[in-house]
Amino acid sequence: MQKSPVQCQFVAALDSIVGKWKPIILYHLLQGNPLRFNELRRLIPDITQRMLTLHLRELEEEELVQRVIYPQIPPKVEYSITEYGMSLSPILETLHQWGKAHVERKQLKKENNEQTETD
Amino acid sequence: MQKSPVQCQFVAALDSIVGKWKPIILYHLLQGNPLRFNELRRLIPDITQRMLTLHLRELEEEELVQRVIYPQIPPKVEYSITEYGMSLSPILETLHQWGKAHVERKQLKKENNEQTETD
DNA sequence: TGGTATAGTATTAAAAAAGGTACTGTAACG
DNA sequence: CGTTACAGTACCTTTTTTAATACTATACCA
Structure with missing residues (x-):
């Protein structure tokens, strides 16, 4: 391609x-x-x-x-x-950080949804 | 998995x-x-x-x-x-930069090989 | 003598991703 | 009236990736 x-x-x-x-x-x-x-x-x-x-x-x-x-x-x-x-170190570090925040964000969202659904 | x-x-x-x-x-x-x-x-x-x-x-x-x-x-x-x-901007920018350098490095390597092979 | 550890390879099967082509409804343009 | 643009969807095939299993040779340990 x-x-x-x-x-x-x-x-x-x-x-x-x-x-x-x-x-x-x-x-x-x-x-x-x-x-x-x-x-x-x-x-x-x-x-x-x-x-x-x-x-x-x-x-x-x-x-x-x-x-x-x-x-x-x-x-x-x-x-x-x-x-x-080693030149990849900053990329992987940034990626790791962003991934962590992304997972936490999703988790938070999920919890909020469960909250409002049971209300 | x-x-x-x-x-x-x-x-x-x-x-x-x-x-x-x-x-x-x-x-x-x-x-x-x-x-x-x-x-x-x-x-x-x-x-x-x-x-x-x-x-x-x-x-x-x-x-x-x-x-x-x-x-x-x-x-x-x-x-x-x-x-x-937008929070992805730094990752994509870093990735883009590294990718560019990586491609150039490969290109350089290839040229060097062709040089020594025809010597 | 049998079992374990090492660092893999070979083969086959299954799953996931990507690609190709055809098709939809509506309006404006010529 | 035929064509084009828009933003897709449906269906099917191909390619790529991943997984599972069995197998290799050699040495050490009990």
């Missing part, structure tokens, strides 16, 4: 940080410590192995995340945020 | 601004002027009527966009950003 030039910027940005799981993967890696594959799985209980693999590969391809393999058995692979990936 | 609490914030935020067409719809409406249905179509040439309708309805439901019907024939419907929708 053809894309208008303006949209491209958004698409480029969103493609990098969305995908349902990407924001939370990046969020955990932005805490600073490198994390192993199964550590990430434990931090994100509902993600499947496949989804985690897929999204990590995409993030790696975009150089937002770094993958380091230690040639050991059993295998050890560590993922960490790259310096470039 | 169960969602971990941290992800919810992101999901809540992203659900509101993504959907492939939402960022660009919001971008145009954030310019300030209310826009009619077909004006938006012309500004976003590749969107289909159906997709535009669907996304506008979702944006309306979340109170990010306001829909005003003028009872005329032929019909006139104007869409504008709500005050709440």
Whole structure:
């Protein structure tokens, strides 16, 4: 599909940080410590192995995340945020804040509705 | 699907601004002027009527966009950003900036690769 | 010897999102 | 009288995303 030039910027940005799981993967890696594959799985209980693999590969391809393999058995692979990936920090922080306020707003609205309905 | 609490914030935020067409719809409406249905179509040439309708309805439901019907024939419907929708402005602006830099970075990388390959 | 941990891949199925085309009613324009 | 503009809706197909399950090799522990 053809894309208008303006949209491209958004698409480029969103493609990098969305995908349902990407924001939370990046969020955990932005805490600073490198994390192993199964550590990430434990931090994100509902993600499947496949989804985690897929999204990590995409993030790696975009150089937002770094993958380091230690040639050991059993295998050890560590993922960490790259310096470039850190440039996403303000976006994710803003997004996180806005999302929080948005959820609270919805909650408030719901409560108000329940109030007036039972009146 | 169960969602971990941290992800919810992101999901809540992203659900509101993504959907492939939402960022660009919001971008145009954030310019300030209310826009009619077909004006938006012309500004976003590749969107289909159906997709535009669907996304506008979702944006309306979340109170990010306001829909005003003028009872005329032929019909006139104007869409504008709500005050709440304006709170997305910094996110979209940051996203837009980052996306732009990201595209340029990729372009640069591509050029460099082509250089070294022909050397 | 059997079970567990590691970091995945392969295959298939299901669900969600997006897209395409045709159609609606009304009025003004030519 | 035929065409265009407006703002959609209905119906169907395709594409993309997500999920579920089974499987790999190797080493360590009991």
